[in-house]
Amino acid sequence: MQVSVLQVGYDDDEPVAARVDRVAQLVADQRGADLVVLPELWAPGGFAYREWERRAEPLDGPTVRALADAARAAGAVVHGGSLVERTEQPGPQGRHLWNTSVVLGPDGALLASYRKVHRFGFGAGEPLLMEAGEDVVVVDLPLGPEGEAVRTGLATCYDVRFPELFRRQVDLGAELVLLPAAWPAARLAHWRLLTRARAVEDQVVLIAVGTAGTHARTPMAGHSAVVSPWGEDLAEADADEQVLRVEVDLGEVARCREQFPVLADRRL
Numbered sequence: 353m354q355v356s357v358l359q360v361g362y363d364d365d366e367p368v369a370a371r372v373d374r375v376a377q378l379v380a381d382q383r384g385a386d387l388v389v390l391p392e393l394w395a396p397g398g399f400a401y402r403e404w405e406r407r408a409e410p411l412d413g414p415t416v417r418a419l420a421d422a423a424r425a426a427g428a429v430v431h432g433g434s435l436v437e438r439t440e441q442p443g444p445q446g447r448h449l450w451n452t453s454v455v456l457g458p459d460g461a462l463l464a465s466y467r468k469v470h471r472f473g474f475g476a477g478e479p480l481l482m483e484a485g486e487d488v489v490v491v492d493l494p495l496g497p498e499g500e501a502v503r504t505g506l507a508t509c510y511d512v513r514f515p516e517l518f519r520r521q522v523d524l525g526a527e528l529v530l531l532p533a534a535w536p537a538a539r540l541a542h543w544r545l546l547t548r549a550r551a552v553e554d555q556v557v558l559i560a561v562g563t564a565g566t567h568a569r570t571p572m573a574g575h576s577a578v579v580s581p582w583g584e585d586l587a588e589a590d591a592d593e594q595v596l597r598v599e600v601d602l603g604e605v606a607r608c609r610e611q612f613p614v615l616a617d618r619r620l
């Protein structure tokens with residue numbers, strides 16, 4: 353499987369509509385990739401809390417429509433990262449906003465969405481403004497050598513600190529996990545450690561995609577990575593905007609689980 357990791361960089365000066373056009377073109381340029389993965393909240397701004405209400409949109413809004421066109425142009429499955437989703441109906445806490453990731457097929461159809469379960473912000477930001485997702489999402493994506501289904505778990509940024517979510521995905525058959533993020537540079541060491549730990553303990557291929565640049569006075573860590581089930585880096589970005597093209601052998605998941613059957617030794 354050929355994967356394009358798009359580590360998007362942005363600052364506060366770039367208008368959102370211009371960023372959506374720029375990133376959609378970057379996605380469309382990824383012909384030859386089977387899977388393209390974008391970061392968390394790259395259009396509205398991962399830490400631009402004050403702008404989220406104004407920049408929120410439904411799942412059939414302009415950002416997802418632009419990504420769907422780009423997926424068709426690239427002929428690839430596109431994990432569009434996440435957006436601030438606005439719904440008509442409020443959630444249990446009476447709010448209308450969610451941090452929602454979307455996955456589109458090569459025909460532009462919406463294959464899956466995932467609402468971030470663990471909200472980041474310690475009382476501000478996400479817990480104050482957004483609803484929490486309730487559902488663990490594992491979806492079949494047509495990413496095998498002949499387009500066969502690959503069980504793929506979806507998680508977002510802060511979720512990586514909660515190993516039980518990923519273990520539940522493994523129980524639901526996940527072999528590949530996609531983790532868009534907007535991770536701050538201040539905790540780069542945690543990002544590197546936790547992404548490798550999740551790949552090793554769950555024996556999955558983990559594709560972790562962060563952002564670059566500084567917005568809302570928060571420098572971003574970058575360092576997107578594609579990690580094998582053995583915990584080895586198949587690729588790692590630096591701190592700047594970057595596109596990584598990586599060949600991933602998903603057969604390594606079954607080989608790793610057979611050669612080192614640690615998951616079979618769990619005591620429940």
Ligand SMILES: O=C(O)CCC(=O)C(=O)O
Nearest residue numbers: 472509510534535536539
């Ligand atoms: O857990 C962290 O240190 C950062 C998490 C985060 O930035 C997020 O979930 O948006």
